[in-house]
Amino acid sequence: MTEFSRRLVRRCWLSAVQNPLQVISFPALQLHVSGTAMRASQEDFENAMNQVKLLKKDPGNEVKLKLYALYKQETARQNYVDLVSSLTSSSKSSSQAKPGADRERQGYENLVVTSEDGITKIMLNRPIKKNAISTQMYHEIMLALKTASKDDSTITVLTGNGDYYCSGNDLTNFTDIPAGGVEEKAKNSALMLRDFVGCFIDFPKPLIAVVNGPAVGIGVTTLGLFDVVYASDKATFHTPFGHLGLSPEGCSSYTFPKIMGPAKAAEMLIFGKKLTAREACAQGLVTEVFPDSIFQKEVWTRLKAYSKLPPNAMRVSKQVIRNTEKEKLHAVNAEECRVLRERWMSDECINAAMNFLSRRAKL
Numbered sequence: 001m002t003e004f005s006r007r008l009v010r011r012c013w014l015s016a017v018q019n020p021l022q023v024i025s026f027p028a029l030q031l032h033v034s035g036t037a038m039r040a041s042q043e044d045f046e047n048a049m050n051q052v053k054l055l056k057k058d059p060g061n062e063v064k065l066k067l068y069a070l071y072k073q074e075t076a077r078q079n080y081v082d083l084v085s086s087l088t089s090s091s092k093s094s095s096q097a098k099p100g101a102d103r104e105r106q107g108y109e110n111l112v113v114t115s116e117d118g119i120t121k122i123m124l125n126r127p128i129k130k131n132a133i134s135t136q137m138y139h140e141i142m143l144a145l146k147t148a149s150k151d152d153s154t155i156t157v158l159t160g161n162g163d164y165y166c167s168g169n170d171l172t173n174f175t176d177i178p179a180g181g182v183e184e185k186a187k188n189s190a191l192m193l194r195d196f197v198g199c200f201i202d203f204p205k206p207l208i209a210v211v212n213g214p215a216v217g218i219g220v221t222t223l224g225l226f227d228v229v230y231a232s233d234k235a236t237f238h239t240p241f242g243h244l245g246l247s248p249e250g251c252s253s254y255t256f257p258k259i260m261g262p263a264k265a266a267e268m269l270i271f272g273k274k275l276t277a278r279e280a281c282a283q284g285l286v287t288e289v290f291p292d293s294i295f296q297k298e299v300w301t302r303l304k305a306y307s308k309l310p311p312n313a314m315r316v317s318k319q320v321i322r323n324t325e326k327e328k329l330h331a332v333n334a335e336e337c338r339v340l341r342e343r344w345m346s347d348e349c350i351n352a353a354m355n356f357l358s359r360r361a362k363l
């Protein structure tokens, strides 16, 4: 490693620890002082990124992840925009509901959770990031599901705000490396993922996915654990695990072959074949597809009718259908998380995540 890159890496690391919200600044570059904060200009930042690409020696996965964690901090201002956008969409969503009839649950940063007409609706609300699931969102979704499992609604719905249903795991989740390094990160992530998927396996009431747009990764794999999946004809279903150096999760290694047969499941889970909504419906992953123009109206009319059915009968029927599988599903979940823990530490996976973060690759 050259002296420059050593200083660059050290500076990045110190910057991350000391100034988590400060725009990245590099010692080899001229710094601009604005008020009390020191900020590198956009040009400085781009120069530094180019210098990193020119490093002769690979600084290793851990350092690369730290660099990209800092790279993402350049977008701290974007977080402000995200937050404002989520506030705007929350108020839009509540304005669609009848005044006074809708009970909005407070305290979620990236979800809007409402209960009305016997239906608890959990809406992923990070449209500017295509509803990618951040670490905080995993915890929020778990909390929302646990709360919904005990509330007085009869059915629970998961959907997305904006043009996407969900773009999968937030690929910046892995740039936040704890003191114990990548291994500790992988261990913690596997534990969190196991709990997250466990909440879907154990959910006691009818669980319905209203897939309003494209679904990626874990947004697709968990669909095998829903009771009913309605999709807009604009939705697509993509599990690009091969491209990302990953392996299946969400119990899809078990549910997908069962739902669509092993060959179709392999095309999706090994080769990352993207399905249209109609293909996903033909293969049994989706219950019914609706033209996007009438999707919301048709689906919610139907769900409101379903929500009036006797709640205990619905609950018991779900249990009869699902309970024999529960133990198997928990075992599959544990095994998928064990394999993923290894995958997350692999060069294949780390390089794929960095290619996305450095804007070199998209699906």
Ligand SMILES: CCCCC/C=C/CC(=O)SCCNC(=O)CCNC(=O)[C@H](O)C(C)(C)COP(=O)(O)OP(=O)(O)OC[C@H]1O[C@@H](n2cnc3c(N)ncnc32)[C@H](O)[C@@H]1OP(=O)(O)O
Pocket: 075, 078, 128, 129, 130, 132, 133, 167, 168, 169, 170, 171, 172, 173, 189, 190, 192, 193, 216, 217, 218, 219, 240, 244, 246, 249, 356, 361, 362, 363
């Ligand atoms: C942590 C433990 C649990 C782990 C569980 C594991 C799960 C596995 C998976 O889920 S694998 C799937 C991971 N997802 C992806 O690989 C999708 C990556 N995203 C894309 O390829 C594209 O963004 C897109 C095709 C979804 C949409 O492309 P489009 O051109 O329409 O839009 P943008 O790319 O401009 O996206 C808008 C902003 O949203 C950010 N973003 C989108 N998806 C993600 C994501 N998954 N992670 C992080 N960020 C995402 C994107 O970066 C843009 O942000 P910007 O405006 O700041 O640039």
